Amino acid sequence: MDKILEEIKRAITKPMNDMDIIVDSIVYVTEGKYNFLRIELDKVNGIDLDTIVAATEVINPIIDELDLIDDSYILDILSKEKGSV
Numbered sequence: 001m002d003k004i005l006e007e008i009k010r011a012i013t014k015p016m017n018d019m020d021i022i023v024d025s026i027v028y029v030t031e032g033k034y035n036f037l038r039i040e041l042d043k044v045n046g047i048d049l050d051t052i053v054a055a056t057e058v059i060n061p062i063i064d065e066l067d068l069i070d071d072s073y074i075l076d077i078l079s080k081e082k083g084s085v
Contacts, residue, residue: 001028004068008037011066015058016041021051024080028073035073037063042080052077 005026016023024040041047041055056077063075 004028007068008039008063008066011062012039012059015062016055019051019055019058020044021047021055028069035071036076037069037073038076038078040078040080046081047079052079 005028009023009026013023020043022042024042025038026040027038029036029038039059041052043051056075059077060075
């Protein structure tokens with residue numbers, strides 16, 4: 001899974017940098033019956049909900065195109081300082 005997460009990070013880092021967003025971490029976790037692909041983002045002076053939504057609109061199609069994870073999962077994009085949005 002580490003190689004998959006690294007590949008995802010490589011694929012989304014440039015588009016996020018173009019939006020002045022830092023990809024802080026990417027993890028794949030199981031909580032109860034659900035799998036989460038959790039991507040934590042940051043930005044100088046913080047990141048707001050509108051920016052998280054815009055980032056999600058960019059990240060989601062990239063991850064769909066890569067199609068690296070066979071299991072079903074929930075994409076969880078969150079802010080480093082505020083937690084899940």
